[in-house]
Amino acid sequence: AQENSDLPVIATMTFQSDGRTLTGTDPLTMVNIIQGLGVKALGVNCSLGPKEVLPLVEEILKYSKVPVMAQPNAGLPKVVQGETVFDVGPEEFAHYAKAMAKKGVTILGGCCGTNPNHIKAIKKELADLKPIERQIERITAVSSFADTVVIGNGVTIIGERINPTGKKHLKEALRRGDSEYILHEAIKQRDAGAHILDVNVGLPEIDEEAVMVNTGREIQSIVSLPLQIDSARPDVIESAARMYNGKPLINSVSGKQKEMEALFPVVKKYGAAVVCLTLDEDGIPAQAEDRLKIAAKIVKTAEQYGIDKEDLIIDCLVLTASAQQSQVKETIKAVALVKEKLGVKTALGVSNVSFGLPERGLLNRTFLAAALEAGLDAPILNPLDEDMAGTVRAFNVLWGYDK
Numbered sequence: 001a002q003e004n005s006d007l008p009v010i011a012t013m014t015f016q017s018d019g020r021t022l023t024g025t026d027p028l029t030m031v032n033i034i035q036g037l038g039v040k041a042l043g044v045n046c047s048l049g050p051k052e053v054l055p056l057v058e059e060i061l062k063y064s065k066v067p068v069m070a071q072p073n074a075g076l077p078k079v080v081q082g083e084t085v086f087d088v089g090p091e092e093f094a095h096y097a098k099a100m101a102k103k104g105v106t107i108l109g110g111c112c113g114t115n116p117n118h119i120k121a122i123k124k125e126l127a128d129l130k131p132i133e134r135q136i137e138r139i140t141a142v143s144s145f146a147d148t149v150v151i152g153n154g155v156t157i158i159g160e161r162i163n164p165t166g167k168k169h170l171k172e173a174l175r176r177g178d179s180e181y182i183l184h185e186a187i188k189q190r191d192a193g194a195h196i197l198d199v200n201v202g203l204p205e206i207d208e209e210a211v212m213v214n215t216g217r218e219i220q221s222i223v224s225l226p227l228q229i230d231s232a233r234p235d236v237i238e239s240a241a242r243m244y245n246g247k248p249l250i251n252s253v254s255g256k257q258k259e260m261e262a263l264f265p266v267v268k269k270y271g272a273a274v275v276c277l278t279l280d281e282d283g284i285p286a287q288a289e290d291r292l293k294i295a296a297k298i299v300k301t302a303e304q305y306g307i308d309k310e311d312l313i314i315d316c317l318v319l320t321a322s323a324q325q326s327q328v329k330e331t332i333k334a335v336a337l338v339k340e341k342l343g344v345k346t347a348l349g350v351s352n353v354s355f356g357l358p359e360r361g362l363l364n365r366t367f368l369a370a371a372l373e374a375g376l377d378a379p380i381l382n383p384l385d386e387d388m389a390g391t392v393r394a395f396n397v398l399w400g401y402d403k
Helices: 027-036 050-063 090-103 116-125 168-176 179-191 208-222 234-243 257-269 288-304 325-342 350-354 360-374 386-398
Strands: 010-013 041-045 068-071 078-080 083-085 140-143 148-151 196-199 227-230 249-254 273-277 312-315 345-349 378-381
Touching: 010 027, 010 068, 027 041, 027 050, 027 140, 027 148, 041 050, 050 068, 050 090, 090 116, 140 273, 168 179, 179 196, 179 208, 196 208, 208 227, 208 234, 227 234, 234 257, 249 257, 257 273, 257 288, 273 288, 288 312, 288 325, 325 345, 325 360, 345 350, 350 360, 350 378, 360 378, 360 386, 378 386
Parallel strands: 010 041, 041 068, 196 227, 227 249, 249 273, 273 312, 312 345, 345 378
Antiparallel strands: 078 083, 140 148
């Protein structure tokens, strides 16, 4: 709609009594996806009466940065002597409308079963009210069509196994067009406790754009986890974001000016969250303080594109202990600085630290524990690695996330 019109776009969804839409979306997921896409107002219409809509509206009001609207039915429909009858009259309807307005709803109306008397009663009931100031929970979150992962409520595992780097069998599957192998990997990671799945299909000898779109569609058809769209090509990222049924995580943009100019319009248009790498035209800085400066530049530039810092996840970049041993602790220090100074969420590709060394599992999980203590929110790792998954579970207990 926005590609073809400058008029404001609003969107409401219809929920059932179980608190989800007919296709399985909950209120938080609806808000996270739709407000990211740039609507001017959002809310609920149809299906339920005002009493049943009220708790749904309360949930929506917690997270919506845009005006919230409600258009309930005049109660739940009943069939009496072959006719559909709605049992909520104008007075009762207006009573609930006022309750919604007092909680922060600013656009009110009626759907099935309402008539001009219901609307007149709302207007009368709201005559002395003014819109209230809402306290909005500003969260970093990504969504599939049905589920939302809030990053920062405990450790968020981004599953790394659908990425051909160093994976012979996956490379062969991509060359053969074997989607079954990839779907099996997605299911295994979900079952092992991954919260988000990284999807990278970058091989030079295949049509990456077509394969990414097809792979993304197929994964979404069997797994309801949010996806991380991972590519070095902006055209591939845009095609995948356009196909994606939710609010994706994009991996990645760096502090290079050209990259930000190419990717931030895509992030904004499709309402995505994005992983941001602390490197620029001069490469990866050796010192944590300089990585912080790049992160700050990324946050400031994103703001100019209308992207909130909640939608940025900073990756302070893990270097190999075998080649750059002194910089391992600089990454940990940079994570702590980014959290403290910028107040944004963080990600790291943990297993990079051990390339070229023996006892990789031991090094990886020790580094992971140090990074989590420094403020790492979303490690990118193999969820099937029991030692790594165990470290995450133990951390969630020791830090009070797992009650």
